[in-house]
Amino acid sequence: MADELTPETPEEEQPQKKHKQRKNGLYPGVSDELAENMRTGWADTELHGLEPIAQAAHTAARRAALSARFPGDRLVVPAGRLKTRSNDTEYPFRASTEYAYLTGDQSENGVLVLEPSGGTGHTATIYLLPRSDRENGEFWLSGQGELWVGRRHSLAEAEQLLGIPASDVRKLADELAEAEGPVRGVRGHDPVIEAALTDKVTKERDEELRVYLSEARAVKDEFEIGELQKAVDSTVRGFEDVVKVLDKAEATSERYIEGTFFLRARVEGNDVGYGSICAAGPHACTLHWVRNDGDVRSGDLLLLDAGVETHSLYTADVTRTLPINGTYTDIQRKIYDAVYESQEAGIAAVKPGAKFRDFHDASQHVLAEKLVEWGLLEGPVERVLELGLQRRWTLHGTGHMLGMDVHDCAAARTEAYVDGTLEPGVCLTVEPGLYFQADDLTVPEEYRGIGVRIEDDILVTEDGNRNLSDGLPRASADVEAWMARLKG
DSSP states (O other), X not given: OOOOSOOSSOGGGSOOOSSOBOXXXXXXXXXXXXXXXXXXXXXXXXXXXXXXXTTHHHHHHHHHHHHHHSTTOEEEEEOOOOOEEETTEEOOOOOXXXXXXXXXXXXXXXXXXXXXXXXXXXXXXXXXXXXXXTTTTHHHHSTTSHHHHOOOOOHHHXXXXXXXXXXXXXXXXXXXXXXXXXXEEOOSSXXXXXXXXXXXXXXXXXXXXXXXXHHHTSBOOHHHHHHHHHHHHHHHHHHHHHHHTHHHHHHSOHHHHHHHHHHHHHHHSSEESSOOEEEEGGGGGSXXXXXXXXXXXTTSEEEEEEOEEOTTSOBOOXXXXXXXXXXXXXXXXXXXXXXXXXXXXXXHTOSTTSBTTHHHHHHHHHHHHHHHHTTSSOSOHHHHXXXXXXXXXXXXXXXXXXXXXXXXXXXXXGGGTTTSBOOTTBEEEEOOEEEEOTXXXXXXXXXXXXXEEOBEEEEEETTEEEETTTTSOOSHHHHHHHHHHHHX
């Protein structure tokens, strides 16, 4: 990795130079002649006649709804800033969900401001970093200059793409500090902007804004549904990629699986939507196993929970539990088929007008029945469910909202989410599981170390639901036939 422009030796140790050093340069060792040379001779690269991004009309409608919800308030929604990974390197930037949802932009340091205008409306402005300044040398002397990190859109280009007037974000903190009137901001992303608003906001008012933006994402528009389907379709291809290389994973580790899926995510999308869970053998019993450093052995199961994130930041979230050698053992099939039957019941309960909890209750009922039937719990089933005894092996809820965040709408009120009612446009996961820990002495030895989860992304439609991830087989016999075809 190239280092930023610095002298090869400290300035005081450099030999006497005949040229005059810049007295006000950002770095020592830059001559007036070099600085002047770098100012000139660059072509005009301004882009004209740009078409708006695909979601521009949708983001405009979202901003209008936000404006109507908070009349008279100045609303401040930051994208966030780069975070240091180590020393002088940063993590890849991911814009805040709230900002990207309202603008379609993903630029670090960006801020959307809705300024009260007239009676109940607002004027929206997006504040961004402009093109790097060649006159003062920023573009090549700054570590975030365009010579180092690549060209960014000019403010005029951003206006064409996003459909929002754009201004220089470097002036915004001072403007906000001087502004008067009620303000609400989204916290946790930009400390500079938050500092400018310190004496103008309250946690309670800001929380109302965060909750609104979370609940607004529950019902997906046409663009969002299309993006979720793209994410799922890429994820299906990623799962196929993994099956084709399971023999290579056996020779290395779970990380071969992780890397294989990640390649698909980066080629077809932006990234993975969350850390891929590539859990082989007893690791499948650890719900968020993301170390992915374990062995992959023939005869064990692979629980693969992964999702591609599209360029517009919508993510899939799909899980399959696969026999590494292509065939389930009798006990693996017994547990897998129970989870499959549970998921079938859960998916059938997803429909408009149903309670959000209905699909969880339906799935859990099936799993409780199986645990009683197998002699692991004493019935009746109603008693098991009332006391939650099945949770020793089912562990988690049966699903969650899905969208720009893998656990979308997380700040929504309980009455609007888990106690709410499903309606067309809601997208959620249905993902029951059974997990028998390797050290669980309450179950027969043959159960121990087996973990099974099956997860699909389900869209509520006008007349029921649609399984966005039905491109992947679910029934055990279908999984085996699918793997046999892919392995050739």
